Amino acid sequence: MKAKRITIQDIAQRTGYSKTAVSFAFNSPSRISKEAVEKILQAAKEMDYIPDPMARNFSLGRHMSLGFLLPQRVEYSLHNPYIQSVIYGIAGICQEHGYMLTIIPPLHSSVTEAAKNATVDGLITLGFAIDRNIKSILRRRKLPLVSIDGSGDEEIHTVSIDDEAAAELQLEKVLEKGHRRIAMIALPDDAYLKPDEAADTVVKKRKRGYAKALARYSMTFSDLITDAAAATAEEGAVVAERILEKASPTCFVTMSDAAALGVLSVIEKRNADISVVGFDGIEEGVFQSKLTTILQSGKEKGVRSAEVLFRLIEGDEKTPLRTLIPYSFCDGTTLKEAK
Amino acid sequence: MKAKRITIQDIAQRTGYSKTAVSFAFNSPSRISKEAVEKILQAAKEMDYIPDPMARNFSLGRHMSLGFLLPQRVEYSLHNPYIQSVIYGIAGICQEHGYMLTIIPPLHSSVTEAAKNATVDGLITLGFAIDRNIKSILRRRKLPLVSIDGSGDEEIHTVSIDDEAAAELQLEKVLEKGHRRIAMIALPDDAYLKPDEAADTVVKKRKRGYAKALARYSMTFSDLITDAAAATAEEGAVVAERILEKASPTCFVTMSDAAALGVLSVIEKRNADISVVGFDGIEEGVFQSKLTTILQSGKEKGVRSAEVLFRLIEGDEKTPLRTLIPYSFCDGTTLKEAK
DNA sequence: CTGTTAGCGCGTTCAA
């Protein structure tokens, strides 16, 4: 009993014209007579006909949509304000191009599965080393990809800041203030997805930057209290508690503002005088909590990655493989002089 | 020179089996011999073949994606934390169903155009009266729709809170505290899109609620200072300034937390002692600024609307037309006793 | 310039 869709065929019959004529009436009205166009569009209106966009796109071999592959389950990834701002940036460029933005959650807990079934013209990933499985899928599907914050040692188009230099700057500022008992809360090594063994992840890059800063003060990682927390306030708080159980740092350095906010809440609760420096520059941190942090624009990353992806989709071969965007030190109120 | 895609046909030829057999090998391995399945999958691997999801979906008459129609340009709508939380809720349910979530920006500045071309199985809209153009499109495309915060006088599935009662409660709390010089900052009448003349929009519903509360204190709208601002901190601030130029309310009542935060910034800057009550319960407001507000969960709206939409997609005829979700008064620190 | 015929895109599925 399901009402069947009206198709181009129905309009052709009704008007006596051919399917081709109907198609022309919609897409290249100039190709046929005014009279024919009118009659056809009229009939279409009467019969409630609209060309099916899926069939249309299929025929034209395109989707009119960019895909954003969530690196983790929705509950984790889409909740992250940093990722939200990336999405915001991508969406703006999609809008300019008349495209849609398809958010792609892991399928059966697998990002690879999701990539296999995504009906999009190109993909943007965030924050993980593209593993060979995904690379293989993309090759087979001939889908272009742009990786934000991905590992740089692949033949994949990447958008990121200079994480090594940014991390060096972050720690440098802390050391400058005289802090020496520093708690370093990194991101988990498999921040988003298990990286390829050798992949040069964001975490690794930043640690190189930290090492450089430390070296200038004749220190090494072993002089720090180290731990790791995912980019959420909850995890940041838990890890901060854990650290404070057994050590008394004068400053916390984190790899994400989200975690830093969690740390901050613990410090406030204890009414302790400990500095905190974050990384990212999310709105909640910068505006509400006046967090001292490294500012990198998620939106900008989204914008640039979408721009690169569109160039790839259009077949522009000479799109640069690496896109670096600016970062800056954001001076808040949470980094104080060490006593 | 473009490398042509490998198709099911190529695998059929290579293995000597038919297209049907290849299709079965992927989708119903039990329908053909083990041997055939193995050979076929093996060949597929060697030839780097993956079934094209677009062709597959086209053939199966589905998309595996829900669409979220942005009511305004990306810059406005996607920036709104309330909308972000709605999206978050929708995405979670999509994930559960193995679906994607397609964010659909206005096309050529037209939401209707966007709806016409969206390749999705169903649509969710937010905050505007569905105009007849869109309704006509949906009917022609036989696309199910769920409207969040839409006007209720249509035969359209709707998810919302009881806006009239919630607004009544909001103003009641203010009046209880003794405030009588009240500035009311509504949402613009065409909050998101020009409503149908007679449509019962969220703004209208809330105003009825306000009128009820006022009546109990023998007041009417004309006793208030009234203005309107879109749901952004910037607009809230501008309107607050405008109001304070010529009046001296003891309390601001707004229809969005976003605007309330803008109002709050103005009040703080002037170091004035004026109460503020918002509406929505966004995180920035509730947690950072301790805003007194009406709490409605954007996430919950997203969740429920996606659930309803899936039922419609599955052809469940008896899905309730109206879904009401709970709201509550959230007591912060920005509503004080009137002096 | 107008209009048509026929075939394509790529899997799925019915009838044999």
Place this chain on the structure above:
DNA sequence: TTGAACGCGCTAACAG
């Protein structure tokens, strides 16, 4: 296990 039709619109090639 398979040939052929199907879904729906696009378009190259061709005829008047």
